[in-house]
Amino acid sequence: MDFRPLDPDDLGTMKQVVDLENATEAVDGPWRHPMTLRTLDAEIRWAWDLEPGRHVVAFDGDTLVSHGVLELTERDNLDLAWFGISVPPELRRRGYGTAMLRHLEEEARAAGRTKAGAFCWDGSPGADFAAAHGYPKRFQSVNRRQHLEDVSLAKVRALYDAAVASAGDYELVLVKGRTPPSMLESMVDMVAAINDAPLDDLDMEDEVFSAERVAAYETAQLNAGLRLHRYLARHRTTGEPAGNTVVAVEEERPQIAHQHDTSVVATHRGHRLGLLLKTAMLLHLAEAEPQVRSIDTFNAESNDHMIAVNEDLGYRWMGRGLGFQRSLVG
Structure with missing residues (x-):
């Protein structure tokens, strides 16, 4: 697998990521408003309060197989990292999500973080994925x-x-x-x-x-x-x-x-x-x-x-x- 930073000026890859994220949400959170190029661009450039995360894409050959995000705030919680991982529904259970998780964990450790967290929708494969990789459930929220x-x-x-x-x-x-x-x-x-x-x-x-x-x-x-x-x-x-x-x-x-x-x-x-x-x-x-x-x-x-x-x-x-x-x- 080839891991690359997601460049917001790379319109072709950006469109692929938008398609990937919307295909994922259509299965895991079908009520959610679709991602657009503009919302993805804003996440990469500005995020919530000018601390954008590191967006990573993974390719297997010419195929986009995963999109990951590593969030590292420098204002507080300096020991904590947050991950986001998306894999197209048709490519799940092939090890792509695990490979992205390991990549983000290595990046987090290199940044001096000693604990990490992630979120998913209840009823999605993310809950079993988290448990399988040693991430116990700590929080429940409602949209x-x-x-x-x-x-x-x-x-x-x-x-x-x-x-x-x-x-x-x-x-x-x-x-x-x-x-x-x-x-x-x-x-x-x-x-x-x-x-x-x-x-x-x-x-x-x-x-x-x-x-x-x-x-x-x-x-x-x-x-x-x-x-x-x-x-x-x-x-x-x-x-x-x-x-x-x-x-x-x-x-x-x-x-x-x-x-x-x-x-x-x-x-x-x-x-x-x-x-x-x-x-x-x-x-x-x-x-x-x-x-x-x-x-x-x-x-x-x-x-x-x-x-x-x-x-x-x-x-x-x-x-x-x-x-x-x-x-x-x-």
């Missing part, structure tokens, strides 16, 4: 989707009004696109509240956030062709940011949106701010992005509070994601 044509805006408005009644000490601030630089530093603790989300049995340190990282996230998403809409909840007396929610709308497929961060700072919980933020966002999108037809979100399956909020807003179960992790030492 839910909100179909906006099925969501009653009257119900959303009623839920918003009920949340307002419990959140009188807070005001909402809408930010579209980039957050003003003067606000970034004050947002760090609020964004870091995402560390309170359940991780089940994953062995991870808290993520480290800074004003620079918040700005990097926004740059990456905007460069990827996503329109960002953020609502902040701010305490009226102190001016302290208490929570936020972010939805990203695709420019390429503007009917598709993605729920990014929703978090509330621990000292401000108990005022229904999560519900306030999410209902305010839906009312805003109905006017600002009326073409949006669906919003996808992911939550740890053990995150009962946020799941209850989402289900009250019409989010429906699409599929369960499984997370695996093991040591790379020994």
